[in-house]
Amino acid sequence: MSGVILKDIIKRYGDVQVVHGVDLQIEDGEFCVFVGPSGCGKSTLLRMVAGLEETTSGAISIGAQDVTNRDPAERGVAMVFQTYALYPHMTVEENMGFGLKMTGHPKAEIKEKVSAASKILKLDDYLGRKPKALSGGQRQRVAIGRAIVRGPEVFLFDEPLSNLDAELRVEMRVEIARLHKEIGATMIYVTHDQVEAMTLADKIVVLRAGRIEQVGAPLELYRDPDNKFVAGFIGSPAMNFFDGTVSGDGVFVPGIGLTVSTSVALPAAEAAVIVGVRPNHIVVDPAGDTHTVDITESLGGVSYVYLTAKDGSRLIVESHEEEPARSGATVGLKIDETSAMFFDAQTELRFR
Template identity: 70%
Template sequence: MAEVVLNNVVKKYGDIQVIHGVDLQVNDGEFCVFVGPSGCGKSTLLRMVAGLEVTTSGSMKIGARDVTSMDPAERGVAMVFQTYALYPHMTVAENMGFGLKMTGHTKADVAKKVAEASRILKLDDYLSRKPKALSGGQRQRVAIGRAIVRGPEVFLFDEPLSNLDAELRVEMRVEIARLHREIGATMIYVTHDQVEAMTLADKIVVLRAGRIEQVGAPLDLYRDPDNKFVAGFIGSPAMNFIAARVSGAGQVDAAGLGSALPIAVRLPALGAPLTLGLRPQHLEIDTHASTHRVEMTEALGGVSFLHLTASSGEKLVIEARGDTVIKPGTMVGLRFDPAHLLAFDANSEIRLR
């Protein structure tokens, strides 16, 4: 296996630049997830690593080799796409081994590699079936098996679970995590689902508009975001954001939360606007106050999400443990520890520390 190093890579389509000077190192054996909203450039960046998109400028290495100008077949990568792209007239075994067969491997070698991939993916009972006789999750496992038999240095996944239903997505997340542990390969995985990113990744790369916003371990990004975008994108439900102003030394006023809130960061000048961030699990209902109106309760059994509107008009979400249900229209108050507040510059959206 090998590390992947991107050095100031740029991608342009004519005059339109979609990837802006990305620098990144994915370590040998690491599971790296590219995450971001639709159109942020994550799939384009993955396809550049695969060689399916030409790199306009910058350089790219896989292991010790500069692969910037190499054809996809020479890069030592295998890609699993969103669509399974299986041959409908071939069996599972034939689909998995077809690439090896076309590159001149012997029947014995193909059979050995297919058997090993089948064992890893628990496909032994399906080798003689054709794709139409498989579920969506089984078809995706076959597509992953087709990548495994090639023995690549790097596995690339382009939103491989987006076509599956919710139950199968959870099942396949577990399968992919187990696969990574078993074979120890370098993997780069693209998704717009931050839950997938948090549960699978060793390293998350948050992208926006073709630029990297932050790179780090999942919990590091969750606990210590560099800016408002990362804070709002990582975590489900999303972080609450409340407009505020500096009201004194180490204090801010926020109509959606209260006045004279203490905050231990370096604040701008008195009266300067900023944005406060507070995660839903750090808020609690206070039934002895009436500053917020309950709009809706999402009761999910073990946890409930309460959607509130402050008297200032701002929207907030509270995560409550248990089967808490409060009727719409009920007025409540909030309790929270100010130590959990994050502050962001109102203009640049950079985290204040």
């Protein structure tokens, strides 16, 4: 297996530049997830690693080899797409072994590798079936199995779970995590779903508009984001943001009618800042009467209370009460001030 190094990667389509000087090192055996909103360049970056997109400038190395200008077949990678791309007239076994068959591998070797992959993915009972007789999750496992059989140095996943329903996505996340643990390969995984990123990754790369915003372990990004974008993108439900003004006692937040104290070094008094508070760091105070509950999502062990603040802004509060506030109620809020984050109103960089 091998690591991947991207050095000053730039991608242009004509006069439009979509990837801006990306530098990144992915260690051997690491599970790295590219995450970000649609159009941020994550799939383009993955396709450049695969060789499916030309690199305008910069260098891509896999292991000790510079593969920037090599054909996809010479890079030692295998890609799993959002669409399963299975041959409908072939059985599962034939689909999984087709790549090796086309490169002239002996039948016995193909059978051995397909058998080993099918055991890992629990596909032994389906080897004789054709894709139309499989569920979506089973088809995706076949697509992953086809990649395993090739024995690549690096696995590339391009939003492989997007076509599955919610239950299957959870199941396949566990399967992919188990697969990585079992075979120990370097994996690069693209998703817009930050829950997938948090679940699977050793390392998350947060992208926006073709640039890396921050790189780190999932909990590192959650607890210590560099800027407002990362803070709002990592975590579900998303962080609440409020406009605030620096005062002598901390930051006054007119939207919620509270002053949030902090030990963080902030600009001079009267300066505008942004205050970020996660839903699990706010508590609903039933005795208050300053905010209106719009709707409450009761999910069993946890509820999410959606409120309209006194200035008309919206916020979400995570509640573990057996009887959470109901729609139409007016309530107050209490904030865990030690967990609040503060961002520059202009640059959106975090004050630390």
